[in-house]
Amino acid sequence: MKGALIPVLLLVAWEAGSRAGVLPMDSFSRPSDIAVAFARGIGDGTILLATWQTFEAALSGFACAAIAGILCGAILGLSPRIERVVGPSIDALRPIPSVALIPLALLLFGFGLTMEASVVAFACFWPIVLMTTAAVRGIEPRLPDVARSLELSFISQMKKIILPAALGRITVGLRLALAISLVVAVTVEIVLNPRGLGYSMIGAQQALRSDIMYAELLWLGVVGWLLNYVLRKIL
Amino acid sequence: MSFGQRAVLSDVSFEVAAGEFLCVVGPSGCGKTTLLRLLAGLLPLSAGEIRVDGQPVRGPSRERAIVFQDYSKALLPWLTVAGNVALSLEACQIAEPMRTTRVEELLGKMGLQNAARQYPSQLSGGMQQRVQIARALAQEPKLLLMDEPFGALDAITRQGLQDEVTRLAAEERTTVVFITHDLEEAIYLGDQVIVLAANPGRIAEKIAVEIPRPRSQLETREDRRFLAYRHRLFGLLQR
Numbered sequence: 001m002k003g004a005l006i007p008v009l010l011l012v013a014w015e016a017g018s019r020a021g022v023l024p025m026d027s028f029s030r031p032s033d034i035a036v037a038f039a040r041g042i043g044d045g046t047i048l049l050a051t052w053q054t055f056e057a058a059l060s061g062f063a064c065a066a067i068a069g070i071l072c073g074a075i076l077g078l079s080p081r082i083e084r085v086v087g088p089s090i091d092a093l094r095p096i097p098s099v100a101l102i103p104l105a106l107l108l109f110g111f112g113l114t115m116e117a118s119v120v121a122f123a124c125f126w127p128i129v130l131m132t133t134a135a136v137r138g139i140e141p142r143l144p145d146v147a148r149s150l151e152l153s154f155i156s157q158m159k160k161i162i163l164p165a166a167l168g169r170i171t172v173g174l175r176l177a178l179a180i181s182l183v184v185a186v187t188v189e190i191v192l193n194p195r196g197l198g199y200s201m202i203g204a205q206q207a208l209r210s211d212i213m214y215a216e217l218l219w220l221g222v223v224g225w226l227l228n229y230v231l232r233k234i235l
Numbered sequence: 236m237s238f239g240q241r242a243v244l245s246d247v248s249f250e251v252a253a254g255e256f257l258c259v260v261g262p263s264g265c266g267k268t269t270l271l272r273l274l275a276g277l278l279p280l281s282a283g284e285i286r287v288d289g290q291p292v293r294g295p296s297r298e299r300a301i302v303f304q305d306y307s308k309a310l311l312p313w314l315t316v317a318g319n320v321a322l323s324l325e326a327c328q329i330a331e332p333m334r335t336t337r338v339e340e341l342l343g344k345m346g347l348q349n350a351a352r353q354y355p356s357q358l359s360g361g362m363q364q365r366v367q368i369a370r371a372l373a374q375e376p377k378l379l380l381m382d383e384p385f386g387a388l389d390a391i392t393r394q395g396l397q398d399e400v401t402r403l404a405a406e407e408r409t410t411v412v413f414i415t416h417d418l419e420e421a422i423y424l425g426d427q428v429i430v431l432a433a434n435p436g437r438i439a440e441k442i443a444v445e446i447p448r449p450r451s452q453l454e455t456r457e458d459r460r461f462l463a464y465r466h467r468l469f470g471l472l473q474r
Binding site for chain 2: 142146
């Protein structure tokens with residue numbers, strides 16, 4: 001409860017400031033106007049639709065990255081020989097800022113979900129593959145001995161021993177990637193993809209509707225927090 | 236056996252009869268664990284040959300179960316005691332409901348029936364080592380390989396487990412190769428004791444222990460023959 005003190009005071013000061021004409025209306029909408037804009041956006045479904053579009057892209061990109069990243073990471077972690085061959089290429093590709101791939105993704109896929117998800121997947125892939133490689137390499141060396149002496153097949157070694165043993169650190173990679181996925185999805189929408197919350201926000205800004213822009217910004221904070229919360233619960 | 240240029244074991248040649256309890260004792264760094272890993276098939280041989288029932292060893296096999304010294308690292312921490320034992324049965328393609336029955340039976344045998352739902356980290360060292368032994372026995376191995384299994388346990392727990400392992404090995408007619416650095420343990424448990432010398436690891440002495448079974452912690456260890464073996468082998472470990 002004490003943590004709410006500062007936000008509440010700020011809101012009150014903000015409302016009072018803009019009513020007194022101290023704050024410029026075009027960049028600082030009144031909190032009351034923002035609340036109205038938010039209620040309207042929820043009521044007519046625009047915010048919910050945009051949220052769904054953003055999440056659809058963020059989560060599908062994240063899911064592709066998770067599958068590919070865990071698979072590649074497990075292989076790289078298990079085989080130092082493959083790692084020596086592939087490692088330098090990874091180090092070369094990894095520093096490319098994912099948003100720099102937006103023009104390429106647009107050329108390949110055109111506007112829409114696929115293009116956005118592909119950029120998200122590129123961004124999410126690296127933390128997952130790096131964490132999985134390190135996690136698999138770092139598991140207790142006794143465990144592969146146990147797996148081998150039980151003559152488990154490669155698949156069941158992975159499923160029953162290697163991946164569960166590495167799960168803790170893989171989860172860290174997944175959490176990092178999930179946070180990145182939302183950032184990148186919104187970025188792609190703000191830059192050019194005509195869908196989702198990012199596009200809606202940039203539209204509101206250009207139409208000088210800062211009340212809508214603020215409403216969506218705060219909403220994005222809430223859903224981002226929720227996403228992290230849910231992930232913390234399930235992983 | 237050598238790692239690169241360094242010879243770890245050289246000219247180590249011995250036979251173990253079916254159902255025999257062989258103890259290998261030697262100073263640290265003499266290649267005891269390497270020898271065991273070779274027998275398990277976890278390490279490839281650089282020279283020579285290992286045969287089990289006439290078949291050369293080419294890799295790990297479920298017929299050869301291993302009990303590692305570091306029990307806390309060899310158990311799967313995310314599985315319960317029952318889960319750890321069940322994994323071994325699963326690997327042997329034993330399906331439910333048979334698997335559950337076997338797990339209960341094995342846990343009962345190792346005195347773990349009350350710990351079935353606990354996780355390894357909740358158990359004492361001795362109990363964890365019991366879980367590892369139960370997991371190894373679940374494989375119904377022809378050959379049980381034990382790498383200093385009681386080295387990290389307190390004296391009382393160790394003596395209890397020594398007697399249980401000998402009893403179980405006799406019941407199941409399992410052949411055991413038991414690595415230890417404890418000379419008395421080797422004589423107490425073994426039908427045959429091999430003493431290794433270091434640099435490179437080689438056989439310093441091979442003796443047959445002719446003390447009748449069942450042996451007892453008190454009387455056997457005070458037995459004239461026991462002391463004679465101890466005297467004879469003690470000198471070898473000092474050199």
